Amino acid sequence: MAVDVARLLLGKHKAYYADFRDAGDNVLVENIDKIKVTGNKLEAKIYHTYSGFKGNVRDITLGTLLQKDPAKVLQLVVRGMLAKNKLRDKRLKRLKIVT
Numbered sequence: 001m002a003v004d005v006a007r008l009l010l011g012k013h014k015a016y017y018a019d020f021r022d023a024g025d026n027v028l029v030e031n032i033d034k035i036k037v038t039g040n041k042l043e044a045k046i047y048h049t050y051s052g053f054k055g056n057v058r059d060i061t062l063g064t065l066l067q068k069d070p071a072k073v074l075q076l077v078v079r080g081m082l083a084k085n086k087l088r089d090k091r092l093k094r095l096k097i098v099t
Contacts, residue, residue, distance in 0.1 A: 002074060005029060006081035009091045022087050026094045032070045033099050037062065047076065071097040 011024035042063035049058045082088045
């Protein structure tokens with residue numbers, strides 16, 4: 001599902017797609033709390049955050065993050081699939097997630 005969301009945000013489904021132009025669509029994702037993950041990813045996949053201060057590396061597993069905030073999981077996955085340039089934040093603003 002995340003691949004399709006990223007593709008719509010990028011605008012790759014349009015005939016006039018160009019990587020330097022922001023021509024994607026608004027995307028609304030509903031029922032995000034019903035996400036299912038295959039394999040051992042719930043325990044093995046770890047997300048790291050770092051505040052910049054010494055010793056403040058925080059780790060959280062995918063299973064824990066899904067229980068706390070399933071919308072954040074989808075946002076992190078789609079953010080990783082988008083190009084790392086000036087347009088990424090603009091494209092992510094068009095992603096609306098409803099639980």
